[in-house]
Amino acid sequence: MNDAGDLCLENIKVADNLLAGIEFELANAYVVGYARVCSALVIGYSDNADHLTMSHPSQGVIGARTEGLTFNNVSFYNFDKANKTCIGSCSHCFFDATTDSGARTTHFNNLYFDPLTTPVKIKWDVPYKEIFHDIDGSLTRLGPNSWVCPWFEHNLQPECQGYLEEFNGIICNSSVQMRRVVFHNYLPTTMTMHPLRVLRIDDSITANMDNATMQ
Numbered sequence: 680m681n682d683a684g685d686l687c688l689e690n691i692k693v694a695d696n697l698l699a700g701i702e703f704e705l706a707n708a709y710v711v712g713y714a715r716v717c718s719a720l721v722i723g724y725s726d727n728a729d730h731l732t733m734s735h736p737s738q739g740v741i742g743a744r745t746e747g748l749t750f751n752n753v754s755f756y757n758f759d760k761a762n763k764t765c766i767g768s769c770s771h772c773f774f775d776a777t778t779d780s781g782a783r784t785t786h787f788n789n790l791y792f793d794p795l796t797t798p799v800k801i802k803w804d805v806p807y808k809e810i811f812h813d814i815d816g817s818l819t820r821l822g823p824n825s826w827v828c829p830w831f832e833h834n835l836q837p838e839c840q841g842y843l844e845e846f847n848g849i850i851c852n853s854s855v856q857m858r859r860v861v862f863h864n865y866l867p868t869t870m871t872m873h874p875l876r877v878l879r880i881d882d883s884i885t886a887n888m889d890n891a892t893m894q
Contacts, residue, residue, distance in 0.1 A: 683707065683714040683743075693739075694722035695732045702741040704770040704777075706748040711786055715749040716740070721765070723758035723796075733760055738767035738802060742785035742809065744777070754791040764802040764847075765792060768809035781808030782859035788814040801846050803829040810857045819846075824853035 684707045693700030700721045706714035721739040724732055739755050742748055755765040768785070771777040792800060800818065803809060811818065811827040819825040828834055829848040834857075835841050841849030851857070 683748075685713045687715055687717040688719065689717045691716065691719040692722075693719070694725045695728045696737055697732060697735050699738045699741045699767060701739070702767075702770050703743040703748050706743040706745050711747050712749050714743075714747060715751055716753060718752040719750075720754050720756075722756050723763045723765075724760060725757070736762040736764075736802075738763070739765040741767035741770045741804075742783075742811075744769045744772050744779040744783060746783050747786075749786040749788065750790070752789045753787075754793075755797050756793045757796045759796045759798055762799075762802075764799050765797055766801045766811075767804055768801070768811075769804050769806065772805045778805060780861065781806040782810055782861075784810040784812055784857075784859065786812045786814055787818050790817040799845060799847065801827065801848065803847055810859065812857075819850040821850055821852045826851040826855065826857045828857055 683703055683705070688701070691701060701716060701719060703714065719740075723737060723739060739758060740750060740753065742750075757763075758765050766787075769779060769781060769783065772779050772781070801811070807829045809829070813819045813821070813825045813827065814823065816822040816825055819827060827846050827848060827850050830842045831849075834849055836851065836855060838855045839849050839851035843850060
């Protein structure tokens, strides 16, 4: 699905896909919940699957490289072969021409994972920075408004758990929020394409700092 606006995919059934069962490349979801899957059954492999399907590391659904996409009422079965995973991130970001800086937020609600055949829920794709918002706790099992993100040590706060193989990353409860941070028009321009190193600073260090020191 490309350039989706106010759209609801209802009662979708997909199985035996080589790349993904449902994939949104771009979602013009200026309001959360506009571009959405309303209900779906997603099967990694069925009794009809051929050798190529059984040997390919496909994903059940892949989120967009834009903001606001929502997956509602989705059930996942049979993702326990060939490194298959239920959920992927950042559609087509592995291509240089269509990549994104990442940390886009995708929302999930009322998911079901077959406990016998869905050992790994998530595979993060380039640039490995996406944010998954679990509206009701059915993804993380940490309750409403919990979060999932890829593994970066500075994201591992006391309210979070990781590294967890099931999620290929970190899960956090609702006492924290994950947000995308972007710097525009930065100077000097020699910073272009340089990695930004983020370090954790304890509150005990910063609490007594005045504004001049913080800056």
